[in-house]
Amino acid sequence: MGIENKESTKNPLHLLERYRSLVKSIYALKGIEGDYDEIVKHLIDTPSYPEAEREAHFSLLGDLAALNERFRRYHWLSENYRILLEMTNTFMHTFDREVIYEKAFQLVSQVMVTDGFFIALYQEEKKEFYIPFFMDTGKRYDPITIKYGQGFISQVVKNRKILHLSTSQEAEAFEHVRWGNTEQDTNTALFIPLTLGEHVKGVISAQSYKEYAYSQEDVELLQTIGGLVIHAIESVELYEKIAKLSYHDDLTGLKNRRAFQKDLEKAFQEWSGGQEIILIMMDSDHLKELNDRFGHDVGDMLIQRIGAMLKKLEGREISCYRYAGDEFMVLLKTEVPRDLQQIAREFLEELIKEPLKVNGVPLYFTMSVGVASFPKHASSREELLKNVDQALYFSKNHGKNRITVFGQKDE
Template identity: 40%
Template sequence: MHEDFAVREAYGRQLLERYSQWLNRIEEVDRSEIEAVERELAGLLSEEDSSLHSSVMKEIGELHEKVNEMLWISEHMKILHDLSHIFAKTFDESEILWKAFELVSRVMRADAFFIAFFDEGDSEIRVPISIDSGINYGPLTVPYGQGIISRVFDTRQTIHIRTMKDEPSEPEMIRWGSPEIDTNTCIFVPLMLGNQMKGVISAQSYREFAYKKEHEELLKIIGFQVASAIETARLYERVYQMSFKDELTGLCNYRAFHNDLEQLMSKEDPSVVLIMLDSDNLKAVNDHYGHHSGDELIRRIAEALKVSAGSSDTVYRYAGDEFMLLSPGAGMEEAVEKVKAIREFLQSRPLVQEDGSIPVAVSVGIARFPDDADTADGLKRAADEALYRSKRRGKNCTTVFASS
């Protein structure tokens, strides 16, 4: 009897040690370990002790699940923080999409992955990124109205396919990539920004039943961050492009001029002609007819420059009534012909007022890189000097720097 008690006591100590080890590594405990211990003790404990032990085992199992859930949430919140941090630093749409794939791959299996965009009224869905086994098969387009992607756009609901046995039709509309192996689990989540539907994000696995409900929710959060980042990037691009445009004339502005000139001068064949043009009578028009007429004069000169510019030329409103025209590879004779065309346009289209018409006269200076200068600032100074000489010669004339 005493020996039997000692054996039971020793076995009890072993169980306590095992339970203590479980609590120290609760996140690693396998449910099968708990079930094995329950089976082991099934015939050894009294009915009362067995009930108590089952309750302890149940609590250990629930604690294991809660700790793992908390660890899962903690790890994924860290990844979502990383995602927002990365998105805050870039306005490159392609980089945003690729980073989204990389971070989705950290939180769930993403053997295949894509993000699709659709604007209301379009006939096609744009898929800028479509990855299968690490290879990007995008960009591509698919007709709107076909397959699961269109269904998500129409319903604004997540579609979770746990096995392809659930969705035998139209598999080609689910993924694009290697035909050697197909995905079996797919999540399609709407990209929502406020109440607006922006697109669809999809994570897919070759395995069946690879995702849980938590993965759907996580992909929704990631999708919202992607939609926000893409919207910000596109807004930034619009603002950035606007910063290079002159609002009154629609021409490029002085910032674009300096940017373009530096790029032209860095090419293998950097020869470029700069035509600098200045109105002769803007102040008189403003004083006599008002600034509204002055604005019309500026727009008329801009129109003349646009009509007379060649296909490779770029025209700029540099400041006030000062304009620039960059003509890559042009010679001086060609530049003079362009100025002649500008003058003819202006002569045939004076500003019409109630008391008559106002002729539009301009003074012009021309310089060429690298003949007349070896830097961007030097080229601008050369053209400016030629323009100054035109003004001193009585205005409404053209001066070429080399012959000035």
């Protein structure tokens, strides 16, 4: 056998034919029974074997290995493209952090070993990491917080670089913090910085109990997945900020009328028959006079003062809202019958017990209050709102600075 030139070995079909001929001739050699390792050993160890044929064989093996790697790479890209597409589609349709965490773990686990997996979010203003999602050996652990400066994740954020540890010996070179399953050592770990622009927002990590568990392709894939995850989390944070703005009043920090309507609807949906839903509607008696006499800045001070006092009164059963202008609403859910007049009086006394001070001068103010409850005074959400508004209207038009419980207008 012989070869014409090196170029002829680069044609895959030609190489395959020459490989078949070469193997067939070697099989025919005395003492060789077809074991591949023996064939290769024979090629290497037999000095008399033609160098040109030996070179052709190994050149062919190299080309076949390259083709195999290329096909393997195409398969890897195809499979991971599917995963990335599924992840992107999920993230585009959710503002739920838990869905993001779970989907990231689920899909990463399909393409690489994840004996351990976590997502750590860097809270720069607090100099700490919040780890909302952490899996170890199939078990999810509770969220934890660790200080910046501790562990591998601090190293990754500080250096803004990927950390790839392939053995336990490599891990020992770093000071690290352990949590989760501390009885078994992690021998391979990837720590990928989650970046947005110039800022490192956190770290995503996959870990294995085996050494050398991850390839460079795994590093690149986890880096891509990490990018999708942090952009999805950023979208959730933006959504939450917008939602908060849409449900909160800028001046007082209280929830607004839109939030009240939503919460009241929810209260009615959850009503089980043994509860009482109480509305206390309040209106300042002197806002217009304050605005006319001192200007709107002082009027805003009064609204802020009322808002601040109401925030102090909020609790598990009590929610407070700036309903409109200088009108405020309190939503109270209770399972114990309450004296509505007494409840409203306690709220009112707390609100007006200290005067508003303007340039050191105390300004006393009063409020009119209306109260109604479900199911005592109404059979529906709409009727409850109408009746509490009527109770407040009665207070405003009968001397102000008073409390009116719906149906008790003579008090």
